Amino acid sequence: NAGVTQTPKFRVLKTGQSMTLLCAQDMNHEYMYWYRQDPGMGLRLIHYSVGEGTTAKGEVPDGYNVSRLKKQNFLLGLESAAPSQTSVYFCASSVDSGGNQPQHFGDGTRLSIL
């Protein structure tokens, strides 16, 4: 049972570089989410998707783009990385978005922007 898998686990970028974080889930979940977690700020939603081919903005979407070309994959892109984007990024998935549906998380990508 792989659940939610995130790649890479660690990455160091220079300011201005671009990169894509990959999230894959094998639970056939419709909903997928990208969060960032910073000390003292908790988990904040960046973007989410309610199904293949659809995406929507969360609480802190600026500087990020996402794509959901396949149901099992949700990609998070940084077009021009900034030091403020240094964070731990978590992907999650759920069957539905209702409050009675738990979210299943990956183990995160630790990203440092120099």
Next chain:
Amino acid sequence: SQKIEQNSEALNIQEGKTATLTCNYTNYSPAYLQWYRQDPGRGPVFLLLIRENEKEKRKERLKVTFDTTLKQSLFHITASQPADSATYLCASYGNAGNMLTFGGGTRLMVKP
């Protein structure tokens, strides 16, 4: 604005005691509250969910309460063990219903 908050200070308790963590929400009325556990270097793991019409929910040594009058949920771990040491997060959907909002988490340290 809608807020969900947890005590940011770490909770240190002795093994065998009951740990009680607090989650408070303001300016909205969630229909459900969820609790997660997060270990260092890992993603959050779902533990329990409680509905607004349930006053209490139990799972093994875990107990969650939901007080809609106080706008508060309490998370209890009875007979705590060092292995229970982790950060515990509460979360709920707001009135918009499309985003799960998390509290900042409370770190629990259980000492042998």
